Amino acid sequence: MAQKQVAATRMELTKLQNQLRIAKRGHKLLKDKQDEMVRQFMDIIRQNRELRIEVERELVLIMQKFNNAKNKSSTATINEALYIPTRNLELETKVNYIMNIETPHLEFEVTDSIDITYSFFSTPLEIDESLINLSSLLPKIIKLAELDKASSMLASEIEKTRRRVNAIEFVMMPEMSEQIHVIKMKLEDNERSNIVRLMKSKEIILNKETKEGKK
Numbered sequence: 001m002a003q004k005q006v007a008a009t010r011m012e013l014t015k016l017q018n019q020l021r022i023a024k025r026g027h028k029l030l031k032d033k034q035d036e037m038v039r040q041f042m043d044i045i046r047q048n049r050e051l052r053i054e055v056e057r058e059l060v061l062i063m064q065k066f067n068n069a070k071n072k073s074s075t076a077t078i079n080e081a082l083y084i085p086t087r088n089l090e091l092e093t094k095v096n097y098i099m100n101i102e103t104p105h106l107e108f109e110v111t112d113s114i115d116i117t118y119s120f121f122s123t124p125l126e127i128d129e130s131l132i133n134l135s136s137l138l139p140k141i142i143k144l145a146e147l148d149k150a151s152s153m154l155a156s157e158i159e160k161t162r163r164r165v166n167a168i169e170f171v172m173m174p175e176m177s178e179q180i181h182v183i184k185m186k187l188e189d190n191e192r193s194n195i196v197r198l199m200k201s202k203e204i205i206l207n208k209e210t211k212e213g214k215k
Contacts, residue, residue: 006179008186016183020176027168034161037099041154048147055140062133069126081123082131089138096150101157103150106142110135 006012070078089110096105 006183008183008190010187013180013183013187016176016180020173020180023168023173023176027165027173030161030165030168033099034158034165037101037154037158037161040098041151041158044147044151044154048144048151051140051144051147055137055144058133058137058140062130062137065126065133066130069124069130072124072126077123078127081127091142098150098154099157101153103153104146106146108139108142110138 006016089108091106091108094105094107096103
């Protein structure tokens with residue numbers, strides 16, 4: 001990568017040194033933020049995994065009961081039984097903040113009891129059990145959706161922060177350090193050249209004074 005041309009002055013050197021100090025502080029803050037986001041992300045992933053295993057295990061049992069009900073009754077009867085909802089749900093979307101990242105928080109209210117709207121005589125017992133169990137599982141399913149979205153948003157933010165950390169660490173800071181090194185070398189060369197010129201000027205003056213003294 002071609003180095004950016006900078007003026008080899010002490011003012012520019014001071015400016016770059018200040019920018020490098022700020023970049024180092026910014027890098028540390030971003031790195032700390034990234035580490036904390038990763039820690040919280042892993043905690044959410046753990047909760048997500050545990051809840052998903054629990055939900056999937058209960059869903060398997062519910063589906064087994066539902067399949068048994070389908071085997072004992074006609075499709076028309078099952079559809080008719082499930083046509084009217086047995087419970088009302090009110091869902092409200094709010095916001096949680098994880099490291100200043102907005103993630104969804106779902107609050108919901110359900111009716112206290114399940115309203116069975118079909119005849120018990122025309123439907124098998126398994127359909128009742130399926131509905132009751134699925135209704136009880138609903139809060140966990142909603143929480144799982146919340147965790148899924150939060151983990152996805154946090155993963156995206158971690159990736160963005162990682163790219164910024166790498167850009168500062170492997171591009172910006174080395175570039176500034178190299179520019180500082182180049183300026184220091186040029187300033188040292190200029191200083192040596194000035195010393196040489198002063199020495200030559202002094203030598204010329206001394207030689208001139210020596211010659212004038214001999215006259």
